[in-house]
Amino acid sequence: MRRRPTYLTTEQAAAVYDRIGRWQDTQAFYESRAVEDLVRSGDFEQARSVVEVGCGTGALAEQLLSRQLPEDATYLGLDVSSHMVSLARDRVRPWTDRARIVSVDGRSAWPIEDHSCDRVVATYVLDLLSPEAIATFYAEAARVLRTDGVVAMTSLAPADRGAARLLSAAWMRLFSVDPRLTGGCRPIVLVDHLPAGWHPVHRATFRAGGILSSVLIASRS
Numbered sequence: 170m171r172r173r174p175t176y177l178t179t180e181q182a183a184a185v186y187d188r189i190g191r192w193q194d195t196q197a198f199y200e201s202r203a204v205e206d207l208v209r210s211g212d213f214e215q216a217r218s219v220v221e222v223g224c225g226t227g228a229l230a231e232q233l234l235s236r237q238l239p240e241d242a243t244y245l246g247l248d249v250s251s252h253m254v255s256l257a258r259d260r261v262r263p264w265t266d267r268a269r270i271v272s273v274d275g276r277s278a279w280p281i282e283d284h285s286c287d288r289v290v291a292t293y294v295l296d297l298l299s300p301e302a303i304a305t306f307y308a309e310a311a312r313v314l315r316t317d318g319v320v321a322m323t324s325l326a327p328a329d330r331g332a333a334r335l336l337s338a339a340w341m342r343l344f345s346v347d348p349r350l351t352g353g354c355r356p357i358v359l360v361d362h363l364p365a366g367w368h369p370v371h372r373a374t375f376r377a378g379g380i381l382s383s384v385l386i387a388s389r390s
């Protein structure tokens with residue numbers, strides 16, 4: 170009988186990333202092409218207020234604040250791991266007048282006013298959330314985004330051929346034994362989790378180091 174997948178609780182995710190967080194940036198070898206595509210396609214030069222869920226070490230925050238965002242645009246990073254929060258705070262120190270990193274519990278509403286931002290970003294975060302938590306993520310995104318706002322995401326993606334398919338299957342087996350073995354992440358098809366009312370405005374797939382990643386930018390307008 171097929172076992173129902175289990176997912177990390179937010180407390181387990183926080184504990185995992187408190188422990189392994191400092192190595193997160195070593196994943197850039199397979200993540201960077203997808204993240205670069207998200208940055209290129211997300212039109213951040215026009216953004217006024219960005220919220221990043223699962224901001225990790227603050228690497229993307231630093232890039233957006235130093236290169237893409239207008240000088241008066243604000244950035245808010247949220248994370249459940251206190252270690253990640255502390256690494257990200259160090260990273261955004263040069264922009265303390267307009268960048269904040271806030272520790273969240275992963276269950277409560279995001280600490281943001283309704284319809285107050287125009288980009289919600291999550292790189293390699295939805296692939297560690299349960300389907301129910303992904304639905305809550307979109308409900309919160311719909312609440313905080315202005316009408317012309319978008320959600321911009323990357324995730325691990327399942328591969329259907331070649332060596333990447335074997336790697337993807339092995340990853341899924343490890344995840345089913347204990348999600349902590351894969352940092353809580355598993356390959357997902359991002360677009361399959363889009364709730365009614367959202368539609369894709371940009372999609373791309375990248376293969377790097379034998380691992381497949383997808384990019385999805387979605388809007389409700």
Ligand SMILES: C[S@@+](CC[C@H](N)C(=O)[O-])C[C@H]1O[C@@H](n2cnc3c(N)ncnc32)[C@H](O)[C@@H]1O
Binds near residue numbers: 182194225247354
């Ligand atoms: C795989 S890491 C990705 C970090 C970063 N976005 C990146 O691409 O390097 C996942 C991050 O999401 C955080 N996280 C997990 N569940 C979360 C939740 N429900 N809300 C906010 N952050 C969460 C983890 O603590 C971790 O920092």
